[in-house]
Amino acid sequence: MTGAVLLLAAAALPSGPLDFKARDMRIEPQERRVVLDGDVHLSRDDLNVTGEHAVAEYAKEQHAPPRGPRGRKKEASDAIVGGQSVERFTVIGNVHVQRGSRTADGEHGVVDVKGQTLVLTGTAQTPPIVRDGSETLSGERILLRLDSEDVDVVRPKVVLRRSLAEEGQPVPVKVEADHLLLLQARRLARFTDDVIVRRGDAVVRSPRMEARYDGEGQLTKLELRGGVDVRQGERRATGQNADYDAKARTLVLVGDPKLYDQGDVLTGDRIDLALDSKEVHVERARGRLRPEAHKGERGAP
Amino acid sequence: MALALAAACGNAVSPQISPIFTPADAPDLSLQGVALARLSEGRIVARGTADRLDYQRAGARLQASRGGGVIQPEPGSRLAALGSVRFVADRVDGEIANRKGVASGAVRVDAERGDVARTERVYYDGDFLRSDTRVAAAGPGYRVEGSGLLARTDGSVIQLTDGVKGQLQMESRP
Numbered sequence: 001m002t003g004a005v006l007l008l009a010a011a012a013l014p015s016g017p018l019d020f021k022a023r024d025m026r027i028e029p030q031e032r033r034v035v036l037d038g039d040v041h042l043s044r045d046d047l048n049v050t051g052e053h054a055v056a057e058y059a060k061e062q063h064a065p066p067r068g069p070r071g072r073k074k075e076a077s078d079a080i081v082g083g084q085s086v087e088r089f090t091v092i093g094n095v096h097v098q099r100g101s102r103t104a105d106g107e108h109g110v111v112d113v114k115g116q117t118l119v120l121t122g123t124a125q126t127p128p129i130v131r132d133g134s135e136t137l138s139g140e141r142i143l144l145r146l147d148s149e150d151v152d153v154v155r156p157k158v159v160l161r162r163s164l165a166e167e168g169q170p171v172p173v174k175v176e177a178d179h180l181l182l183l184q185a186r187r188l189a190r191f192t193d194d195v196i197v198r199r200g201d202a203v204v205r206s207p208r209m210e211a212r213y214d215g216e217g218q219l220t221k222l223e224l225r226g227g228v229d230v231r232q233g234e235r236r237a238t239g240q241n242a243d244y245d246a247k248a249r250t251l252v253l254v255g256d257p258k259l260y261d262q263g264d265v266l267t268g269d270r271i272d273l274a275l276d277s278k279e280v281h282v283e284r285a286r287g288r289l290r291p292e293a294h295k296g297e298r299g300a301p
Numbered sequence: 302m303a304l305a306l307a308a309a310c311g312n313a314v315s316p317q318i319s320p321i322f323t324p325a326d327a328p329d330l331s332l333q334g335v336a337l338a339r340l341s342e343g344r345i346v347a348r349g350t351a352d353r354l355d356y357q358r359a360g361a362r363l364q365a366s367r368g369g370g371v372i373q374p375e376p377g378s379r380l381a382a383l384g385s386v387r388f389v390a391d392r393v394d395g396e397i398a399n400r401k402g403v404a405s406g407a408v409r410v411d412a413e414r415g416d417v418a419r420t421e422r423v424y425y426d427g428d429f430l431r432s433d434t435r436v437a438a439a440g441p442g443y444r445v446e447g448s449g450l451l452a453r454t455d456g457s458v459i460q461l462t463d464g465v466k467g468q469l470q471m472e473s474r475p
Contacts, residue, residue, distance in 0.1 A: 017444075017468035025445055025467070027438075027459040029382035029414065034443060034469070044471070056469050058442055084442035085470045113471045 384413025
């Protein structure tokens with residue numbers, strides 16, 4: 001998903017009129033806002049937002065020059081939409097966003113025109129979701145930047161379905177964290193705080209992780225930093241840092257790496273874990289082996 | 302006299318001159334080129350003009366052609382944000398006692414703030430204004446068309462209804 005999101009191209013939301021349709025429109029001049037009710041559609045260039053209700057709030061600092069009721073030069077149909085501008089839209093109820101091939105859904109959406117952001121939230125049962133084809137990204141709060149491809153997600157839950165080029169049935173990689181920042185220009189997804197990566201029976205934990213993508217949106221590398229803990233079956237490995245090579249599907253632990261496997265404790269300069277074959281390669285290995293723990297294993301003496 | 306006699310004798314003689322009579326709905330008062338003002342506590346709260354204004358005492362009915370008016374909202378009222386509000390219509394029919402009326406024909410409302418609304422017919426009923434004809438409105442930062450209108454005269458509700466579409470300005474023009 002992150003790769004797909006990173007690939008999407010969208011320009012900044014340009015200033016100018018935003019088209020809308022709805023069942024009713026309420027004008028509240030004192031509150032400096034208009035309220036749209038019933039099957040609301042908002043569109044500007046390639047951005048389309050729908051929902052059940054919407055509130056458009058006008059900037060307070062801007063004032064139209066007062067014009068007397070007499071002596072108008074323009075008819076209503078010729079009137080320019082201008083003089084005051086909407087600084088924020090709030091869309092409520094079954095919010096659906098479409099921009100290019102990306103869609104997003106939530107219960108509540110706020111478009112900050114000045115800040116060029118769209119923030120989607122939902123409920124615990126129906127969190128906001130961003131989709132691109134079959135790829136999905138959800139979280140507690142999703143901030144889509146409108147002037148770039150960047151996406152900021154609080155407590156993301158990502159399934160990297162298409163990011164690992166695998167033969168046969170691909171094993172999905174699921175990532176959870178407290179925070180995710182997608183930086184399109186750098187083809188980078190930065191997960192921070194309690195990062196958990198799950199792939200098959202392997203679970204990797206780390207304080208922070210960066211996912212790097214190629215020009216086609218394919219994941220190339222996961223870089224885990226600040227202390228890495230890998231568990232796969234009864235095997236556990238730790239290290240200060242780890243890099244995951246998406247093509248080779250190997251995880252390389254460095255920085256005092258250690259492997260714990262049924263009582264064996266191995267350390268070395270680096271430890272390579274092949275997640276599919278579960279083969280382990282320890283460079284300049286040293287450690288303690290407990291052969292009695294492996295009695296009964298196939299190939300064991 | 303000959304005609305009167307013929308009628309008295311029952312002869313079927315067609316009258317040569319129609320009698321002059323007053324229609325039942327004829328106004329009790331008809332004014333041309335009218336200007337009026339409504340005062341409240343020494344302050345002009347509304348002014349109006351009309352090319353012609355007919356008034357009937359029965360039912361306190363009022364008819365105005367090419368009528369218009371300007372309302373000065375009370376400071377602090379919900380309408381005050383719009384500034385003074387001017388309205389014109391080709392024809393205005395009203396029942397003053399019942400607080401009912403209808404304005405029709407090129408009905409147009411202009412607010413000092415810059416809002417403009419046009420429609421073909423607006424009903425006035427107590428505290429409400431309603432329209433069931435297409436309404437086009439524009440103002441600072443918006444332009445909208447709707448199939449109907451519902452508004453309260455105190456400005457607490459101004460709503461275009463039954464399907465609206467338009468534009469909202471997202472940034473001030475330079």
